[in-house]
Amino acid sequence: MRIARWRHSGSATVGEGFVVGDRVVPFPGGLSVAQVLAAGLPAALRLHEGLDAGDGAPLAEVMLLSPLVPAAIRDFVAFEEHVEGVSASVDGRSEVVPQWYEAPTFYFTNPHTVLGPADPVSPPVTERLDFELEIAVVIGAVEGSDGTNLTPARAAEHVFGYTVMNDWSARDLQAREMKVRLGPAKGKDFGTSLGPWIVTADELHGFLDEEGFLAVRARARVNGELVGEDLVSNAGWPLPELVAYASRNSRVVPGDVLGSGTTGNGGCLGELWGRRGALDPPPLREGDTVSLWIEGIGELRTVVGPAVPAPAVPAARPRPRNRHRGGTPVLLSDTDRSG
Structure with missing residues (x-):
């Protein structure tokens, strides 16, 4: 069983469903890949059983997207x-x-x-x-x-x-x-x-x-x-x-x-x-x-597309490692000590 996400040429709408043979068939009820994953594999297998392979669109007519939007x-x-x-x-x-x-x-x-x-x-x-x-x-x-x-x-x-x-x-x-x-x-x-x-x-x-x-x-x-x-x-x-x-x-x-x-x-x-x-x-x-x-x-x-230049990264600046502001010792208040 294959699961995919796709978009038709010129459309912003994302289709989500099964790949059956050479066709993409949307999940019943407008379900998303995320929802199918959240239901688990046994539920996905049951969902697949009732499909009509003639539904959907030819695979050759759609642009495949990442098959899921990862959580991590x-x-x-x-x-x-x-x-x-x-x-x-x-x-x-x-x-x-x-x-x-x-x-x-x-x-x-x-x-x-x-x-x-x-x-x-x-x-x-x-x-x-x-x-x-x-x-x-x-x-x-x-x-x-x-x-x-x-x-x-x-x-x-x-x-x-x-x-x-x-x-x-x-x-x-x-x-x-x-x-x-x-x-x-x-x-x-x-x-x-x-x-x-x-x-x-x-x-x-x-x-x-x-x-x-x-x-x-x-x-x-x-x-x-x-x-x-x-x-x-x-x-x-x-x-x-x-x-x-x-x-x-x-x-x-x-x-x-x-x-x-x-x-x-x-x-x-x-x-x-x-x-x-x-x-x-x-x-x-x-x-x-x-x-x-x-x-x-x-x-x-x-x-591989063209490289994308990014803004320059400034190098680290040498710091004096002072422990006091402006050379004057700073006394900790009770609030500072507690936090």
Whole structure:
């Protein structure tokens, strides 16, 4: 079962519903993707049963949007091979720190700059634009669960479906900010592509191996040339364990998106740069087409648009580290002491 959002050419109205064969069919009753996720996967399956595949419009006549408006986006770094390569591209030394193996690490990225399949990416001014091939989990509701401190088994029930994710990266910006031991931030938050649709978890159940890893193939092409290929099952943790970790002393809610992190063996250019010791293949440029494909889900294609200059950032100003205003000691009042 595939779920999508779309817009007809020249229309501002957003359609939300199922992709049935080569047609898009709106949800009954004008429901939204957010409402369907909030009802959970079993309810979505029942909703799909009564559809007339002849309803709706041809898929070729609509522009696909991001399949959901995420409540939040967490992005993990779950592939050891990716970490090995990218670390070498940053400081010339391939390294996976011991802490990586202890727990699946993630960062939060920007839900306000999500792009759909038809949207070009508009990067900042950068000399090292890169893509990242990831599978993303979309969270749905589960009866009797608030999404907090989930076990892996309970977390698996919250996996409503999957989509393809491209975590765009300006590697030169990212490298600078990571030296401050915080981030990534501006090196990534300008765009995250999702699509082409959500494929519900039941559709990929047959690809689960005995340990619960999702053994689907993933491929990345730039301008039609294959640059990366991997199995999602090469991640260090099964996807439900990522969901469980995200919920640890916290909460996951319907509409959350959890990226797996970049696949290995060329899931991004940065890994290849680190392994080869050179910018080979070259960084992305305006007009390049990046095609990311995951077995059982589909292909997410994006064209790189022109870079968008931003206002200059002033450097930090040296400060004297005074402890008193104007050289005169300041006595704390009782109010100051209490607050």
